[in-house]
Amino acid sequence: MTVRNIVILTGAGVSAESGVATFRGPGGLWEGHRVEDVCTPEALAHDPELVHRFYDERREKLAGVMPNAAHLALARLDREWSGGLLLVTQNVDDLHERAGSTRLLHMHGELKSALCAACGVRAAWEDSLPPETECPNCGTPALRPDIVFFGEMPYQMERIERALGEADLFVSIGTSGAVYPAAGFVQTARYHGAATLELNLDPSAGSLWFGESRMGPAGALVPIWIEEVLAGA
Numbered sequence: 001m002t003v004r005n006i007v008i009l010t011g012a013g014v015s016a017e018s019g020v021a022t023f024r025g026p027g028g029l030w031e032g033h034r035v036e037d038v039c040t041p042e043a044l045a046h047d048p049e050l051v052h053r054f055y056d057e058r059r060e061k062l063a064g065v066m067p068n069a070a071h072l073a074l075a076r077l078d079r080e081w082s083g084g085l086l087l088v089t090q091n092v093d094d095l096h097e098r099a100g101s102t103r104l105l106h107m108h109g110e111l112k113s114a115l116c117a118a119c120g121v122r123a124a125w126e127d128s129l130p131p132e133t134e135c136p137n138c139g140t141p142a143l144r145p146d147i148v149f150f151g152e153m154p155y156q157m158e159r160i161e162r163a164l165g166e167a168d169l170f171v172s173i174g175t176s177g178a179v180y181p182a183a184g185f186v187q188t189a190r191y192h193g194a195a196t197l198e199l200n201l202d203p204s205a206g207s208l209w210f211g212e213s214r215m216g217p218a219g220a221l222v223p224i225w226i227e228e229v230l231a232g233a
């Protein structure tokens with residue numbers, strides 16, 4: 001099959017070798033917290049100090065991590081691939097853009113962004129974000145971390161669905177396949193006739209849906225796969 005349009009989904013595994021903790025690490029905890037204690041609207045309402053501080057710490061840590069070979073290879077694909085390409089990341093770190101990817105969207109939000117719960121504006125944010133920070137747009141003290149919590153709608157779903165409908169190849173990298181709607185992208189892509197490939201440390205929850213699965217660290221697997229794609233293999 002001639003490949004022209006590629007959609008890539010990345011998860012926490014792509015940033016693991018940069019030293020960013022995955023979500024379902026040892027004991028199923030994310031940096032020592034249950035995901036539901038820091039990643040739900042209920043948690044934000046119940047303990048805003050804890051939730052804001054948690055994302056402040058994640059944001060601060062970005063300064064100490066660097067893109068790894070997988071991010072850099074994906075950025076190379078972005079530069080050199082003349083066909084359609086959309087890199088959809090579930091990650092809230094900024095390592096894909098720091099590596100140079102531009103055809104990129106963050107479906108679960110971004111650490112370096114704040115969201116106004118009152119007017120919905122999204123503002124670039126570098127510093128700490130205490131609860132009740134005033135929105136630069138409407139002035140309401142309602143800025144929150146721009147993270148898509150469980151039960152909230154991920155960003156740009158229409159654009160993603162359109163790209164999946166046009167994809168010849170769908171590739172999933174470093175994600176457990178535990179969280180929908182992202183976990184269902186492989187089935188959508190297959191339905192529209194795309195070839196499907198998974199690159200992950202171990203088989204994901206949806207492994208059986210993929211036409212091909214390669215197991216290993218993203219920093220090793222992704223550059224090899226991208227070399228193959230650019231060589232037209």
Ligand code: OAD
Nearest residue numbers: 011012013016022023024090148174175176200201217218
């Ligand atoms: P997970 O932590 O659930 O899964 C990470 C996956 O990466 C696992 O399948 C690991 O085996 C794999 N992995 C770990 N190290 C790797 C490496 N070096 N190379 C390749 N693969 C590796 O993270 P996600 O699937 O990204 O949601 O989690 C999905 C969503 O759940 C997140 O976006 C987040 C979370 O709750 C929100 O924030 C809304």
